[in-house]
Amino acid sequence: MSDMALVARGVEARFGSFVANQDVCLEVPVGERRVLIGPNGAGKSTLFNVLAGQLRPSRGTVELLGHDVTRMPAYRRARRGLARTFQLNNLFNELTVRQNIEITLASRGAARAVFWRDLGSVRDIRAGSDALLDAWEFSDLADLPVTELSYGQQRVMEIVLAMSTQPRVLLLDEPTAGLAAADAARLTRLVAELPRDITIVMIEHDMDVVFALADQVTVLHQGKVLADDTPERVAVDSGVLQVYLGGGEDA
Amino acid sequence: MATVSNILNGLAFGSLLFLVASGLTITFGLMRTINLAHGGFYLVGGYLAADLFGRTGDYWSSLVIAVLVTGVLGMLVERFLLHRLLNLELPQIILTVGVALIMGDLLLAQYGGSPISPPAPVGLDGALNISDTLVFPKLRAFLIVLALALAALITAFLRFSSVGAKVRSAVDDQEIARTIGIRVPVIFLLVFGAGTALAAFAGVWGGALTSLSPESGFDILLLALVVVVVGGLGSVPGALIAAFAVGLLDQFGKVLFPEWSLFTIYAPVALFLAFRPRGLLGKVEAR
């Protein structure tokens, strides 16, 4: 089991009487690119929140890199190598690009307890942010507040911040949401070029992206797992087709 | 017997708190408007009634005029000041504290700093002989009945009339409310005016019970605020229960732990709110 990056077993998530995830099982091996798809309201974001720790499931367990993290809050999962992006841009808006990166870098180890030195001057945080800005081509935007970046740049920032912590498992919540075709393609390429030792689980609606990136696709519908297979087989699965094309069922 | 007397006194004070809190609950629960000038309107109502009674000797007309005038004053504040801050709760707090400071200071200038007591209505002075050993002031007994009646009245009104729904929709989305015919400015004016009129009403009775001075506005306001939050924002029955609870806490605190009495009210309240922010009967609202 230790070659599984992320495991969900029998996960149930409810809000009052509304059950958003029901008996969800998921096993993502290390290094895989897994994409979660499903109509709106299928429970994908809820599942993400359960995996990432923003939400505690009412039933079931979650394992991260072999450890049971079901009861572990989000910040501790982050320290164990999990990183996530958000569907709606969720950055430190009034702070600069560089500050966003440096705060993220400072979250590791003893740096976050330092209160007597400038953020940038702690250990090699400034060097680290320089390197990241360079690698992601944000150097000339470094001192701009994040609110002044374009929407597409902010989407990429979400990924930059997630990658800053050198995670082992990366959760991307609709990374191309709201992006024009060219930007979406660029971002897809970015994700495709991420190192293979990182496990990536992604929520996506754009089928081009799904086919470009996915090793395995999991389909959610009304809170349950409908199908879990390679992209080619999912594309011809009758159940999935019915949900997406046929039936008048509401999501 | 002392215990029964304490319980009754506690309930009487709680009834006063409910009278004050009822106006707050309405403006807060319906309009999501925070009105920290409520204590100021309470004072204005009491002082006006006392002034008028001093001039005319007629209790009921003094009460009615004081309540109406204060209600109008509240409407003016809403129309020209608060209305611009719809849904901005923090600025509302600052603004209404400012209004309260102004009202308190003007009352001080006009009437001086010594405590005054608006009159009790004729017929309610004196005491009831409940048993051989227990005597209870009529005014306080009446207050308890008044609080219960008012709670029932307001709850019924909100549940069975369309006002509640109209106001809520106006707060949520003014544009849409307007298009379906809800006269938004009028509704806000009336609701806020009703809230401040209730505050004035409470001021007249409360002043008769505990006397008034320009500084006492905030003391009663903060207790009423606590009652509203503990009861659950927007819940009138909740406010009633919370008011009685706080009244009893206050009374028994004073009797049993006189050196800790304010603490015995606010510390449990703080603990309660820390674990249950939405109060007793508060709803979890989503915008």
Place this chain on the structure above:
Amino acid sequence: MSRTWTASRVDRPAKAALLLVAIIVVLAVLPLFIPSFSLFLLTRILILGLFATAFNIVFGLGGMPSLGHAAFFGIGAYVAAIATTRTDLPFAAVLVLALAAGTVLGIVFGLFNLRARGIYLLLLTLALAQAVYGLAFQQVALTGGDNGISDITRESLPVPDSLPSYYWFTMVVVGLSVAAMWTVLRSPVGMAIIGLRESESRLAATGYRVGLYRVIAFALSGAFSALAGLLDAFLLGSVSPSKLTFLLSAEVMVFAILGGAAYFLGPFLGAAVVLCLEFYVSTYTDRWTTVLGIVYVLTALFMRDGLLGRLARLRRRRGRTGAAPPADSPADEIDIPPLAAVAVQESQT
């Protein structure tokens, strides 16, 4: 915040430093030129400026609106008063005690408020402060009750007992405190506190323990607020429950908003403006409270981004240089999210 943090023009740090030195020099030589009642005012400005700056750690920078900060100011004042008049403790010990009291009370506030946001946070801090007020008011044997304690002397202080000396002493203490707060705010801990305001969910997802930093913010804020209270006690020679009232909590919030809560020195400016106004207006009328109320009303209606925010907007319009000022003022943002009970872990759709 971005304005004070980023150096988008190279000459800005040098200019700012020069300005600061100039101000310090001016402040230092003032006692030689101005009458003592003005000196008294200036000392009060320094003290309340410190209080407002400390308050803003929680409010403008941490994004947590608190209506209970008078409790910290008051506890510092009372601890100083009680320790000085009832014991023989040296001043250094009194100072440490006051700071410790403020820190501990801050931790208590922070812990109580772990699950509270927005309006609930406001009211909870209010209730806590009233509880502390109740203690001061009613524990008469300890605190002197309504009359407070009024025989505080400056004998134990390491400076001569005169107003100019106390002024310089206050200048040094306030200066060091502000510098300390500035240093912390630029450090990882301070930036995490600012992260609380910007996005708690991102902060948690990054690996920071949100609750811990909330408590740290309150503790830090409480400590320096208590220090301000101590300075106030020695300035006036007395303390009373009026140092713990809700009105003081509201006033320090207005200082912060009026000056500009998005800026580190905004609250200090706000305090200075209001205190100078009070000084000036009180010479003409008894109705200062009414004027203060008007200031509150005008601030709420028209000055929500504060004086510094207005200044930034003016400069931007004129020069089109420098980074843009913060988009919303905390007075608008801090607004209180809808009246929903807050789950310990946020759930997004």
